Amino acid sequence: MTTGSTSATTPEAVIRRAASLRDTLSRGFRDEAVRSLYAEASRIADRATVRDGARLDIDQRIDALVTSPILGLPIMALLLAIVFWLTVAGANVPSAMLAEGLFWIEGLGVRMFEAIGLPWWITGFVWNGVYRGLAWVVSVMLPPMAIFFPMFTILEDLGYLPRVAFNLDFLFRRAGAHGKQALSMAMGFGCNAAGVIATRVIDSPRERLVAILTNNFVPCNGRYPTLIMLATIFVGAAFPPAFASFAAAGAVMAVVLIGVGVTLVVSWALSRTILKGEASAFTLELPPYRRPGILRIIYTSLIDRTLFVLWRAMLTAAPAGAVIWILANVHVGGASIAQHTADALGPLGHAIGLDGAVLLAYIIAIPANEIVVPTLMMIYLGTGMMTDVTSFEDLRRVLVDENGWTMLTAVNLMLFSLLHNPCATTILTIYKETLSARWATIGALMPLGLAFIVTFLVATIWRLVA
């Protein structure tokens, strides 16, 4: 007796006893238990719930429309187009006003510094370098983000994102990827680093890696200002003023659709090469539509997203502004360092339809994509006259008249911006999520290589045809 009870208290003995007890039980006893659990849940729920059968379930009617095989995708595209159009049309004027105000302050600051007799290089470094970088970022980025993010948050709170995943599932499945990749892709529209984290909803490691590596192919908000600016200056301006904003929104929309297309193609290629495998099945719950909370939307979109991103951009823009001012104002052998570097990068830039200054701007902007355009403008302007650029008209003049931009430059810059390597934060996030330097490297170099190949092909064909 005594020995029996002692031996029964070792873990192994307990497990053995459990196994022998299991054999005495009738087969399928646990299934029975789970079944009775579900039956009990159903019984309790029935008793506690009274449904007013007369009311129509409006959710189901909406879902029948927005997830319908025929209308689902067009409705999605239309919603996206509306969001872009409101962003493009709404951001223009406040951007110009902000720029005017902030550059007026710059002029004031410069005069003040000069009045108290500070040397030119302090004035230049502080006001034309650091301050100008900040002013650019604020005026170019703040208005589009303040419009785009609340709209995106409304769609998210409403419960539309799972419907997007539902609509796109068949495409991702055909690409060998997971249907929930549509969710992480949608988050990528806000921020690619957030999109990479959102891939956690995907259980299969293979499909999750596919989602992580391709997240960069949808433009994050840091890249919208570049796209919107180029679309407005080059595409919008080619149309009568009444249609300009529609044309610009259409161009941004086209870039986004190309991005989704590239996501699918690269997912497909990855699923057939280094990440071989089939798409796994999953169930996706379509949550009920909910009225978005206004305060929460304002908080999430303005504090969490807009100001967070803006703050990050300012943190990188200030040092970038300083670096550029130095590069543009330290002269070696008759030309500035910026000029030398841009010249050295010139041939490569030309081959892909851009120029050396653009490549230099992208190198300086590796920490954050947001500052590509401001950096570029500072390279262009910093080397020549200190022109105030306060409107898209001025921008156009600087780019086209003074620096020889063409439609090819604009198209390829949009493509390059869409495809090139993710920002440093996203690369770091990829590393944290995969715990692998190898995948982080692939996540950075694969898009960059693709960007060079695509823009090179476009430039070559364009020049052959034109």
Next chain:
Amino acid sequence: MSTHDCDTCVFHAELERMGVSTDRFDRVVALAGNPNTGKSTLFNSLTGLKQHTGNWPGKTVSRAEGGFEFNKVRYKIVDLPGTYSLLSASHDEQVARDFLLFGRPDVTIVVTDATSLERNLNLVLQVLEITDRVVVAVNLMDEARRKGITVDLRSLARDLGVPAVGIVARTGEGVRDLLAQVDALSSGEAVTAPLRIRGTGEFQRAVDELVPLIEAAAPGVPNARWIAIRLLDGDAEVETALASGRLAQLTAEQQQAAQGFSRKIALDGAQ
């Protein structure tokens, strides 16, 4: 008097939101529930934190922690990932299950969706197998009203054997009642008689035989009953955990983790 009878007012003097600033607390509350039932919304309204919420399942991927004070008692609240059950091996279910089993929360709030109670109750019943200090928060009462669904909370509470409170986490409606129940349960003032799915008689006898053996083999292990069920079920993971002594270690670890407030987890979870 009646002017302060504000049912929907979360900012009532009794509740103080402490965000992540708390480092000492008296009791631990766990938030469990199906995905997309508003756990994070409730978490935010209690703690004043701004953990990101969104209307899609899977938003909360790891557990987040925060603090609040109610009736002069300091609570730590742990927001667990949303799960449909506790039986599978997926990462989020494991996080939720391990915490309920070994973190030994003083009270577990299971947040349910008033508009699809049946599916939500499956999880409630599974949680009741692990712990008896449970309050069922029937959230989204407003949405249920909109859809013409009425939930009889008294019938629900009677059948489950634990308190059931109707709330609207977004507006704060009913949250005070919920906290009052949490207070009563965690102070030991109220006791519950949770519904346990018994299964067949022979199954029940087998469980009853194993429970004392498990308690003897792994002293201090909570929820021996649940482990007995898993062993009878042939759960290889629980078997290994028991044999290797990891079960005891896991218990100690989770308790330690529950003691030291982890700001890092709170912040990691806050994205």
